[in-house]
Amino acid sequence: MKAITFYVMALLCFVATKMHGQTFAQRAAKISENIEKITKEEKDSLKVEVDAVNLLLEKNEISTNDADDRKREYAEKRARNIENRVGVEEEKLAALVKDKVDGKINENFHTKRLKISYDTDGNELKNDSTENKWHEYKRTTSQFVYALGVNRMVKDGAAADGFAWRSDFYEVGVTWNTRLLKDHNLLHAKYGLSLQYNNLRPDGDKVFAVDGNQTMLVDFGRKVDVARLRYVNLVVPAHLEFDFTKKKVKDDKVYFPTYKSFRVGIGGYAGLNVKEKQIIKYHDENDNKVKNKTKGDYNVNDFVYGLSAYVGYDAFSIYAKYDLQEVFTHSFAGYNNFSLGVRFDIN
Template sequence: MKTITFYVAGLLCLLATKVLGQETKPATFEERAKEISKNIETITKQQKDSLKIEVESVNVKLDNKEITAEQAEAQKQQYAEKRATNIETKVAVEQAKLDQLVKDKVDGKVAYNDRKKHKIAFITYERGDDDEDSTKVSVQRYDYKRTTSQFVFALGINRLMTDGKVDTANFEDRSDFYEWGVAWNTRIFDNNNLLHFKYGLSLQYNNLRPKDDKIFVTDGDKTLLVDSGRNLDKVRLRYVNLVVPMHLEFDFTPKKVNGDKVYYPIQKGFRLGVGGYAGVNVKEKQILKYKNDNGNRVRDKTKGDFNVNDFAYGLSAYVGYRDISVYAKYDLQPVFNNNDIDQNNFSLGLRFDFN
C-alpha cells in the first residue's frame, strides 16, 4: 500500500510541475530564433509575390498598348525598387530582434534547452524482513539530446570564378562575405556519434568590390562592369541570399561512459561537414563612396535589380575543432542571370557553430 501511495504522489507532483511549467515557462532561444527565421521567409515571399502581380499588370497594359515599352520598363523598375525597400526594411526589424535575442542569451536573460534530459525518479517504500523500513530510490537519465539547436556565424573572402580561374583583373582581394543563421544538429544513429545531419536557415551577405574605379551597370537583362568616370574611394555590390543549408557532419567526439550509461556529447573534438544549400535572392544594392567636384564626401546607394540570379544553390564544406571551422562554399548558379560569360562565386573563411 505504501509503495502505491508514494508512486501516485510522485505522478501527481510531476503532473503539477508540467502544467505549471507550461503556463509560466518562457519561449526558449531556439523557439524564438525559429520564429524570427520564419518571419523573414514570409516577408520575402509576400513581397516577391506582390512584385509578380504588379509586373503582370504592367505587361497587360503593354499588351493592350496602353503604355509604351519604355514606360513599362520604368514602372517595373519602380515596383522592383519599392519591393526591395520593403524587404530590406522589414528584414532589418527581424534582424534587430535576432541580435537582441543573441545578446539576451549571452547575458543570461533568455532560457535555452538543457542538453541533458532526465527521466522521472520513482520512490518505492517497502518493509524489510527485519521489520525496519527500507527505501529504494531509482533515477534514470536520457542520453545527450539527439537533436540540438545552434547559432551559426561565418565570415571570409569572396572570389569570382571564370572558367575555373579567379578573376583578379577586375576585383579586389577585399571582396568579402558573412553569413548568420540558425541550425539544428541531429545524431543519425542511436548508438554511434560519428554521423550527424545538420540543417537550418541562413542569410548570406556577398560583397563584390571592383578595381580601377569600375561600377556595375545594367544593359537590358545583362550586367556590365564599366568605368565610372570618377575617382572612387569605395565601390561595392552586395547581394543577399536566404538559403537552407544541409550538411552531413562527421563528429569525432568520443562517447562518454558513466557506469552503465553511455552519453554522446557533440563538438568536443574534430568535425567535418559536407553538403550544400539552396534558396532565393532577397535584395541587392550597389554602394559608391567618392568626393564630388566641391570636395564633399558623397555616399551613393543604388537599390534595385542588377540581374543577380533569383535563385541560389551550391556546395559547401567545413572542417575544424570544437566550435570553430574553416568554411568554404561555391555557388553553382552564375552570379548574374544573362551575361555572356558565367561567373560563379567562391567563398572561403571561418565558421562558428554555437550550441
C-alpha cells in the same frame, strides 16, 4: 524584398532564442533588434527633417537649391548616424561571438531534480535537498551559425578581372544536427535555414551599371572610396557531418555529445535571391563625403544552388562554398562565386 529579409532575420533570431533560452542566441537577437530600431529611428528623423524643408519651400522661404542642399545634408548626417550606431552593435555581436568561442559564456548541461522517497506505508516524502542529474544528450540538437570570409568571381579556375579579394561575405542562420546511427557518434545530418550576404567589390574606380539585361563594370568618373554590389540569398543548407567526438559513459549509461572534437561537413545549399543593392562612397568636388545606395535589379540570378564544406574543431571551422549557378544572367558569362572563410556553429 527588404520586408522578406527583415522577417527572415526576425524568424532566425526567434528560433535561435527558443533554441538557446536565456543565453547566447537571445543576446544576439537583442543586438539584431537594436540594429533595426536604430535604422527606423534615423529614417523617421530624416522624414521629419525633409518634411520641414518642404514646408519652408512651399512658403517660398527658401529656394529650390537651398532645399536640395539641406535635404542632402540631412540624408548624409542620418546615414553617418546609422553607420556609426550600427557599427557599435556589430562590435557587440563580434565580442559576443568571441566570448562564446572562448568559453566565457556558460551553457549549463546539468539540471536539478528533487529527491523523492516513501515511508513504510507507501506515502510520498519530499526532501528539500537536490542532486545533480546528468542531462541526456539529445539525438537532434540545434545551433546558431555565423560565418564570414572573402568572395571571388571565378571561371574555369581563374579569377575574374576587375574584382579584388576584399570582396566579402557573411552568413547567419540556424541549423539542426541529427545523429544518424543509434549507437555511434560519427555520422550526422545537418540542415537548416541561412541568409548569405555576398559583396562584390570592383577594383579601381569601377562601379556596376545596368543596360537592360546586361550588367557591366564602368568607370565612375572620379575617385571611388568604396564600391560594392551586395546581393542576399535565402538558402536551405544540408550537410553530411562527421563528428569525431568520443562517446561518454556515466553511471553505466552511454551519452553522445557533439562539437567537442574535430568535425568535417560536406554538402550543399539551394535557395532564392531576395535583395540586390549597390553602395558607392566618394568625395565630391568640394571634398564632402558622399554615400549612394541604389536598390534594384542588377541581373543577379534569382535562384542559387551550390556546394559547401567545412572542417574544424569544436565550434570553429574553416568554411568554403561555391555557387554552381552563374552569379549574373546574360553578364560575366561563365563566372561563378567562390567563398572562403571561417564559421562558428554554436550549440
